[in-house]
Amino acid sequence: MKLQLALDRLTQEKCFALIQETAEVVDIVEIGTGVIKEYGMAIVRDIHKQFPDKSLFVDMKTCDAGRHEAYQAFEAGASYVTAMAFAADQTIQDMLLVAKEFEGEIVIDLLNCSDPARVRALYELGARHFCLHIGKDMQSKGDTSVLSHIDLVDGLDGVTIYIAGGINLERAHYLDATRIDVAIVGSGITANNTPRIEAQAIRSVLMSKS
Ligand SMILES: O=C(CO)[C@H](O)[C@H](O)COP(=O)(O)O
Numbered sequence: 001m002k003l004q005l006a007l008d009r010l011t012q013e014k015c016f017a018l019i020q021e022t023a024e025v026v027d028i029v030e031i032g033t034g035v036i037k038e039y040g041m042a043i044v045r046d047i048h049k050q051f052p053d054k055s056l057f058v059d060m061k062t063c064d065a066g067r068h069e070a071y072q073a074f075e076a077g078a079s080y081v082t083a084m085a086f087a088a089d090q091t092i093q094d095m096l097l098v099a100k101e102f103e104g105e106i107v108i109d110l111l112n113c114s115d116p117a118r119v120r121a122l123y124e125l126g127a128r129h130f131c132l133h134i135g136k137d138m139q140s141k142g143d144t145s146v147l148s149h150i151d152l153v154d155g156l157d158g159v160t161i162y163i164a165g166g167i168n169l170e171r172a173h174y175l176d177a178t179r180i181d182v183a184i185v186g187s188g189i190t191a192n193n194t195p196r197i198e199a200q201a202i203r204s205v206l207m208s209k210s
Contacts, residue, residue, distance in 0.1 A: 001177050001206040004057060005199065006164065006186035008032030008136075012039055012046075018195055019051055025199040028080070030057040030184060041076040048077025055079040061109055066091035070098035070106070080105045082131065085113040089125055096126045105129050107162060116152055123156050130156075131184070134165030147171070150179050172202050177209035 005026040058078035062069040073081040107129040134146040146165045168188030192198040
């Protein structure tokens with residue numbers, strides 16, 4: 001199972017410092033939606049320039065203007081770009097076409113999606129990367145159910161499954177490596193006083209399962 005570092009609600013300086021510190025330990029670096037809203041595609045370009053060997057997951061959370069937003073992110077250096085599951089089929093199809101052009105991937109964010117039929121429909125459109133996700137606001141209400149959302153992607157062949165929302169060292173132990181391919185960890189690393197050591201510890205747990 002891969003480890004993805006999510007950089008959310010952080011300054012540019014802090015983002016660069018965290019990547020510098022954890023680059024050797026994490027497989028994918030996520031540039032979070034709030035960071036993108038603050039700094040735009042410039043920060044994606046700058047991170048790509050400084051860390052050209054790191055795969056970048058650009059959390060656009062696109063729900064419309066799919067072609068335009070996918071181009072923005074892939075041209076800036078993204079390997080992965082997110083789209084919301086509730087977006088129109090046309091938006092998803094447009095994004096998948098752009099991803100093909102750049103040899104990148106569109107990751108469907110399943111935030112607030114509880115309908116396996118919608119997930120199956122997205123699969124039929126060509127989506128192969130899906131992210132099970134409990135957002136910050138529901139986490140703050142005590143929702144820790146993300147591990148049980150795996151049913152949403154039951155029966156889909158050849159997919160890559162990500163999990164996000166409150167994953168930390170403790171919860172990493174409960175991830176099912178036969179179903180989940182990428183563990184996304186934000187504050188579980190970024191809010192830790194020793195982020196590299198914490199990332200290393202989480203990575204060890206994930207490696208022991210893979
Ligand atoms: O996409 C996100 C927020 O929308 C976060 O990247 C994701 O939830 C991981 O952060 P954390 O581990 O702090 O919950």
